Amino acid sequence: MLLPTVLALSxxxxxxxxxxxxDPATRLQxxxxxxxxxxxxxLYPHIxxxxxxxxxxxxxxxxxxxxxxxxxxxxxxxxFDLIKQALQRDLAISQSGxxxxxxxxxxxxLQHIAQQLDIDWEQGLSSVVGDVAAxxxxxxxxxxxxxxxxxxxxxxxxxxxxxxxEAQLLPTRWQVEDFIEEVQExxxxxxRLEARIALFKQRLLSNPPNGTSEPLC
Amino acid sequence: MATPKDDSTTHFGYKTVRKEEKAGKVAEVFHSVxxxxxLMNDLMSMGIHRLWKRFTITLSGVRRGQQVLDIAGGTGDLxxxxxxxxxxxxxxxxxxxxxxxxxxxxxKLIDGGYSLVEYVQANAECLPFADNTFDIVTIAFxxxxxxDKEAAxxxxxxxxxxxxxxxxxxxxxxxxxxxxxxxxxxxxxxxxALGQLITQDADSYRYLAESIRMHPDQDTLKNMMQEAxxxxxxxxxxxxxIVALHRGYK
Numbered sequence: 001m002l003l004p005t006v007l008a009l010s011x012x013x014x015x016x017x018x019x020x021x022x023d024p025a026t027r028l029q030x031x032x033x034x035x036x037x038x039x040x041x042x043l044y045p046h047i048x049x050x051x052x053x054x055x056x057x058x059x060x061x062x063x064x065x066x067x068x069x070x071x072x073x074x075x076x077x078x079x080f081d082l083i084k085q086a087l088q089r090d091l092a093i094s095q096s097g098x099x100x101x102x103x104x105x106x107x108x109x110l111q112h113i114a115q116q117l118d119i120d121w122e123q124g125l126s127s128v129v130g131d132v133a134a135x136x137x138x139x140x141x142x143x144x145x146x147x148x149x150x151x152x153x154x155x156x157x158x159x160x161x162x163x164x165x166e167a168q169l170l171p172t173r174w175q176v177e178d179f180i181e182e183v184q185e186x187x188x189x190x191x192r193l194e195a196r197i198a199l200f201k202q203r204l205l206s207n208p209p210n211g212t213s214e215p216l217c
Numbered sequence: 218m219a220t221p222k223d224d225s226t227t228h229f230g231y232k233t234v235r236k237e238e239k240a241g242k243v244a245e246v247f248h249s250v251x252x253x254x255x256l257m258n259d260l261m262s263m264g265i266h267r268l269w270k271r272f273t274i275t276l277s278g279v280r281r282g283q284q285v286l287d288i289a290g291g292t293g294d295l296x297x298x299x300x301x302x303x304x305x306x307x308x309x310x311x312x313x314x315x316x317x318x319x320x321x322x323x324x325k326l327i328d329g330g331y332s333l334v335e336y337v338q339a340n341a342e343c344l345p346f347a348d349n350t351f352d353i354v355t356i357a358f359x360x361x362x363x364x365d366k367e368a369a370x371x372x373x374x375x376x377x378x379x380x381x382x383x384x385x386x387x388x389x390x391x392x393x394x395x396x397x398x399x400x401x402x403x404x405x406x407x408x409x410a411l412g413q414l415i416t417q418d419a420d421s422y423r424y425l426a427e428s429i430r431m432h433p434d435q436d437t438l439k440n441m442m443q444e445a446x447x448x449x450x451x452x453x454x455x456x457x458x459i460v461a462l463h464r465g466y467k
Binding site for chain 1: 280
């Protein structure tokens with residue numbers, strides 16, 4: 001484990017805990033899970049991190065160091081998938097593309113806590129710049145964030161419509177769903193055919209053909 | 218690493234001294250530098266010693282409620298962080314053989330509001346604690362000053378709980394040859410000069426440079442840990458091997 005990696009992890013831990021200190025409700029909920037841990041295996045870049053929920057502290061440890069603390073649950077994913085999940089907190093983990101193992105209920109609890117995360121940045125900021133300035137900065141940031149989200153949503157919607165309807169480079173949702181359904185049907189048919197062939201082989205081996213024929217099913 | 222002539226002698230830097238003399242000579246060094254120890258550490262390492270210690274804390278895997286022993290804890294850099302991490306239900310003991318260093322460390326921690334840390338003047342070779350007491354034992358930049366390192370490792374093993382871990386942060390052998398040459402020049406020229414300037418004691422810092430060269434290299438220390446009974450031993454080279462963090466489990 002390289003010194004910069006461990007130091008970055010240590011810095012991330014401090015930042016995370018400082019942020020959580022600004023959301024007492026979340027801290028309280030996390031404290032109810034004290035002693036449990038989540039092993040995060042990131043595929044690209046390859047790094048494993050143990051997230052250990054301690055009393056009033058979330059600890060991030062390099063996973064090679066995690067042998068003493070078997071994880072309650074494990075998540076394996078690319079960094080892209082993890083960022084996507086972090087940004088779309090409402091996305092159900094079962095639909096996230098993450099590989100999950102261990103106590104899935106614990107993962108759902110974590111996701112539930114993350115969904116309710118409400119960090120009071122203004123409180124943290126007020127200790128640096130004062131209450132009034134913190135409130136004004138907070139309002140500004142919220143407006144900016146709201147504008148950015150709306151703009152991004154409109155852009156995604158417009159570009160999606162263009163790619164589907166105008167350029168016809170991407171299929172529409174109903175086309176994709178039909179295609180998935182057809183693939184599913186094909187897979188079922190193949191499974192059924194495979195089972196019939198296996199049955200046929202079994203009958204051939206136990207009763208070699210003697211001139212009489214018998215229906216397969 | 219040179220070998221002492223017989224069992225009754227050991228190293229004190231490049232000198233060979235009788236075993237019973239070494240502790241006294243090391244004590245003189247640390248009595249001399251205790252007051253300016255932190256300042257010298259910052260100057261000598263250009264602040265990097267703080268990163269090495271941060272690395273040690275992260276790999277210690279410390280948890281709330283654990284019991285931690287920091288041997289040769291000096292001015293309490295590790296003990297301070299451990300005290301914060303283990304919380305009110307944990308226990309941190311700062312041990313040092315040197316009274317001056319322990320006093321500086323105790324004053325610093327008490328001034329910093331860390332009132333729950335315990336202070337013990339103790340020799341690492343015969344730690345005054347019951348078997349299976351601590352979850353974590355650390356010794357940062359202290360093992361090379363211990364006369365009988367094997368006895369110290371056995372003693373640390375004894376006081377650790379089963380599955381407890383020992384972390385040894387210590388100067389080691391640079392693994393990059395050009396760095397090694399620069400490091401040698403720095404250690405034998407700059408350090409004594411810096412020591413003379415800040416603490417009016419060049420000899421102590423000459424001893425520091427020499428004692429680093431006489432300390433077992435990474436693999437030798439790992440073998441010594443294994444012989445003392447530790448399992449899953451490994452080490453991490455830091456800053457090109459100038460320092461290494463060794464870990465072992467009971």
